[in-house]
Amino acid sequence: MPGGWSDPGRVAEYLSRGIPNREIAETLLLDALPASVDRFLDLGCGDGRLLSLVRSRHPDARGLGVDSSEPMLSRAEARFTDQQQSVELCNHDLSRPLTDNDVVAANAPFEAIVSALAIHHLTDERKRTLLAEAHELLFPGGMFVNLDLVCSASQVLHERFRQAIGRPEDDPSDRLAPLCDQLGWMRDAGFAEIDCRFKWLEMALMTGRRAPSGALPPRSTA
Numbered sequence: 001m002p003g004g005w006s007d008p009g010r011v012a013e014y015l016s017r018g019i020p021n022r023e024i025a026e027t028l029l030l031d032a033l034p035a036s037v038d039r040f041l042d043l044g045c046g047d048g049r050l051l052s053l054v055r056s057r058h059p060d061a062r063g064l065g066v067d068s069s070e071p072m073l074s075r076a077e078a079r080f081t082d083q084q085q086s087v088e089l090c091n092h093d094l095s096r097p098l099t100d101n102d103v104v105a106a107n108a109p110f111e112a113i114v115s116a117l118a119i120h121h122l123t124d125e126r127k128r129t130l131l132a133e134a135h136e137l138l139f140p141g142g143m144f145v146n147l148d149l150v151c152s153a154s155q156v157l158h159e160r161f162r163q164a165i166g167r168p169e170d171d172p173s174d175r176l177a178p179l180c181d182q183l184g185w186m187r188d189a190g191f192a193e194i195d196c197r198f199k200w201l202e203m204a205l206m207t208g209r210r211a212p213s214g215a216l217p218p219r220s221t222a
């Protein structure tokens with residue numbers, strides 16, 4: 001396994017790897033977006049794959065992608081050289097608060113915040129605070145849509161997933177959390193309409209809506 005996301009070798013290896021069922025999950029991710037998207041934020045945007053997909057569904061939307069990997073951001077810059085009015089990229093370490101980032105603040109609020117295969121690299125505590133920040137950065141009625149890796153139900157299923165995605169060994173930077181916990185953290189962050197709209201082994205599509213003004217989500221009983 002090559003090094004971290006600042007390693008161009010690791011980035012190239014990831015981008016060359018096929019992930020089964022990814023296109024199905026991404027289509028469902030796009031289906032979960034609001035009918036109208038003017039501005040959206042992509043957390044851990046990588047080479048801009050998801051920014052591009054969202055804009056294919058919402059061609060007039062302006063996307064902001066944040067990531068801490070320079071090799072990934074370089075790939076994304078190359079992808080969007082002719083779309084600089086519509087796509088902005090920003091180096092941001094997601095372990096730090098989004099609210100500290102002036103570019104994020106200048107673009108907020110968003111109709112949608114999306115993420116794919118990135119948030120599982122953060123500690124559970126940071127996942128929870130990030131969810132709360134994402135909730136506050138959305139317009140009332142806006143959607144948070146996160147396609148990410150979650151804990152497998154067993155070691156056997158974990159091995160099956162790893163083999164299916166062509167990874168010879170575990171990624172030491174993965175910090176997988178159970179799906180149920182993550183849906184609960186979304187509820188704690190204030191999201192309503194929390195759902196898992198797709199799950200295949202370790203890959204899950206988690207969605208939640210910031211309640212429209214005046215409509216409060218049910219209070220947590222946990």
Ligand SMILES: C[S@@+](CC[C@H](N)C(=O)[O-])C[C@H]1O[C@@H](n2cnc3c(N)ncnc32)[C@H](O)[C@@H]1O
Nearest residue numbers: 005044045046067068069093094095116118121
């Ligand atoms: C598996 S890639 C996914 C990239 C892209 N979202 C996609 O769907 O292909 C994980 C991405 O998360 C980014 N990432 C991991 N930890 C991060 C952190 N602490 N802050 C910002 N980005 C991070 C990596 O740089 C990488 O681009």
